[in-house]
Amino acid sequence: MHTRQQGTVLFTGILVLIGTLVIIQLWLLTAALEALLARSYEVLVPASVASGVLFVFNALLLRYVVTFDDRVRREERIRQR
Amino acid sequence: MSDDSNTARWREDFPVRWDADHYLTRRELAKFLTLGSGILAAATGALAIAGREAPQALYPAVRIPSATQLLPGTSLLFRYPTEQDPCILIKTGSGELRAYSQVCTHLSCAVRYETEDNRIACPCHRGFFDVEDGRPTGGPPTRRLPRVVLRTQADGVYAVGMEA
Numbered sequence: 001m002h003t004r005q006q007g008t009v010l011f012t013g014i015l016v017l018i019g020t021l022v023i024i025q026l027w028l029l030t031a032a033l034e035a036l037l038a039r040s041y042e043v044l045v046p047a048s049v050a051s052g053v054l055f056v057f058n059a060l061l062l063r064y065v066v067t068f069d070d071r072v073r074r075e076e077r078i079r080q081r
Numbered sequence: 082m083s084d085d086s087n088t089a090r091w092r093e094d095f096p097v098r099w100d101a102d103h104y105l106t107r108r109e110l111a112k113f114l115t116l117g118s119g120i121l122a123a124a125t126g127a128l129a130i131a132g133r134e135a136p137q138a139l140y141p142a143v144r145i146p147s148a149t150q151l152l153p154g155t156s157l158l159f160r161y162p163t164e165q166d167p168c169i170l171i172k173t174g175s176g177e178l179r180a181y182s183q184v185c186t187h188l189s190c191a192v193r194y195e196t197e198d199n200r201i202a203c204p205c206h207r208g209f210f211d212v213e214d215g216r217p218t219g220g221p222p223t224r225r226l227p228r229v230v231l232r233t234q235a236d237g238v239y240a241v242g243m244e245a
Binding site for chain 1: 111
């Protein structure tokens, strides 16, 4: 059984993690843009792949945390009845 | 003027009632961040695609006039890949040809070849580059000069590409 407090802590933690990964993606984008302007093309594909992997990871985290939150709310409703 | 008319004008500027406003929930913020993550990934992918397309489109083979008449220890200027890109062709003391972008990687001043020291120098902030590979050897520049790829044929010397 999960409590709402557990859900809140988990949600906040995952939110911070997603935010951090988005900042890393922002850095990857600026690094890729600089590499493109400097014509260092070999950097672009690894940066793109890394950014894609981070996006997939973010999406999985979002899915997990939303599912967890729904479960907490459902269990809470059952307890209240 | 009555209070009612004042209130009405105030409401035109701020039409949202504070109690009707709603705060961004954690769930919405997480979704928004993930959407942003997707947009950033797509933008980085677009840059990678642009990088794959760029080399073929940007670098034609261009003959460098007078390159074959260049004496050892001297240089000449040319434009490559477009008329807006100044480059420098150097014939080293050993007779090898080297070509680089003439734009300093520090603050974009025009670099020049110093024969007596056999180095490329930027006069603006006294930055120096190695003639052999264009790497910075002194002063403020930290990135090497982009190298022009050369191809020598029977009818002359051609610039055929750029390497960062």
